[in-house]
Amino acid sequence: MPRVALTPEAATLLRRLRAEHGELMFHQSGGCCDGSAPMCYPLGEFRTGSSDVHLGDLDVAPEPPAEAFTVPVWMSAAQFEHWSHTHLTIDVVKGRGSGFSLEAPLGVRFLVRSRLLLDEEL
16 A cells, blocks of 8 residues: 555646656655655655665656656655654645755745555555
């Protein structure tokens, strides 16, 4: 059962970012300055390691002329300890986000909406 999903609005933004920057990835940290905002990077720009957990891949549906693609989602292991029983949905809202995440110059930011996993999802 997938642990991560995205809203249609987030999918639209990901298509735009992919057209501009190529393949993408998300990393959700337990950060200090930006809290725990999901950060969108060009794939490979943020190096993951043994202190990160791969939550899954977001399947972004095609919207001609764009083709379908996937976006891996990672989380710091320390953050995952606290969120291991949650399902995460990546959404986008107006507002200022981190200057390091690709959507920052567009006046929007990604955010995570969470819910507890159901028993059958554990």
